[in-house]
Amino acid sequence: MTATANVTMPAGEIPPASPRAARAGKRRRGRLGDRILPYVLLLPALAAILVLLAWPLVQVIGISLRKLDIGELISGKAVWVGLDNYTNTLADPQFWAITVRTLVFTAALVAATILGGLLLAVLMRHLGPVVRTILQVTLILAWATPVIATTTVFQWIFDEQYGILNKTLDRLGFSGFIGFSWFSSGTSTLTVIGLLIVWQAVPFVTFSLYAGLVGVPQEQYEAAGMDGAGPWQTFRAVTWPSIRAITTMVTFLSVLWDFNAFAQIWAIREGGPDGESTTLAVVLYLKGIAGNHFGAAGAIATLMLILLALITGRYIQLLVRTPEGDLK
Incomplete structure (x- = not known):
């Protein structure tokens, strides 16, 4: 039999909790703290996002619902027009033509950038140390050159009278x-x-994909060779799985950058000739900054944001579904 000791507690005193109950309470408090800690750590970043992104977005949407020309801007009057800016923009056939041109232009740039970066990354893996270093330095210089400086060089290269390209083609026998x-x-x-945009975008893609390639063990390539795999089979079975997530990421970033490209287009011909090289980013500038129609520009900016969200929706969906950011 087990003896039970009768302990007499003084009146008015609370009996001490058992050690098991104390440990359970500590575990509950520990689990609660573990659940709250990630959100506490995210608060500074969330606050920065709200201040730098969310609030300006709300402001742009508010501007798009107003008639805000230079007169209203100076007088400070708020003339609300509802969705008139959107309906006027969507009813303009020129807007749709420019939208299609922007989408085709963006798709071509992204495809050329990713393909060029992938080829250079694979090439860098097979080059010797000296040649690889020279290529890497060249890519860094192309990447680090300011946009306007590179644009000026391209204008000289393609100049109809003094450009080196026309002179080179003439000496090669193309007198036309x-x-x-x-x-x-x-x-x-x-x-x-x-070509100008791809020239400046390829280095970033190349280095990003090359970083993924150097992480593939050489033994995997040797095993693929021993199994009789050819170059294309080796790329599909060994190389591509290791860089697929990085390729998705740089593709997403390239879409964002190329869709909003403005400096190169404006510096070359300001959207000419006759507006035939105008994209949505140029229209946004012409309506807003140059034309002082800020309400219409706000509507165009909002429509561009919606279009970008539709284009990149699959990437955002994958990013939200996988906490680790694994895009495989």
Whole structure:
């Protein structure tokens, strides 16, 4: 039998909790703290996002619902027009033509950038140390050169009278390029601008993909070779799985950057000739800053944001579903 001791407690005193109950209470408090801690750590970043992104977005949407020209801006009057800015923009056939041009232009730039970066990253993995270092330095210099400086160089290269490209083509036997203007049509102008943007975007993609490639153990390539896999089979079975997530990330970033490209387009021909190289970013500038129609510009900016959200919706969905950010 087990003896039970009778303990007499003084009147008015609370009996002490058992050690088991104390440990359970500590565990509950510990679990609660573990659940709250991540949100507490996220508060500074969340506050920064709200101040730097969410509030300006709310402001833009508010501006898009107003008639805000230079007169209203100076007088401070709030003239609310509802969705008139949106309906006027969507009813303009030129807006839809520019939207299609922007989408095609963005798709071509992203495809060329990712393909060029992927080829250079694979090439860098197979080059010797000296040649690889030279290539990396060259890419860094192309990446670090200011946009306006690079744009000026491209204008010199493609100049119809003094450009080195026309002179080189002439010496190669293509005499038809003497005095040829690369900026006479919207298609050729956008081609030159696209080459300029790709030239500056490829280095970032190359280094990002190369960082993923160097993490693949050499033993996997050796095993693929022993199994009789060819170059394409090795790339599909070994290389691609290791860089698929990084490729998705840089594709997403390229879409954002190329869709909003403005400096190169404006510096080359200001959207010309005759507006044939105008994109949505240029229209946003012409309506807002140049035309002082800030309400209409706010509507265009909001529509651009919605369009970008639709384009990148799949990436955002994957990012939200996987807490670790694994895009596989």
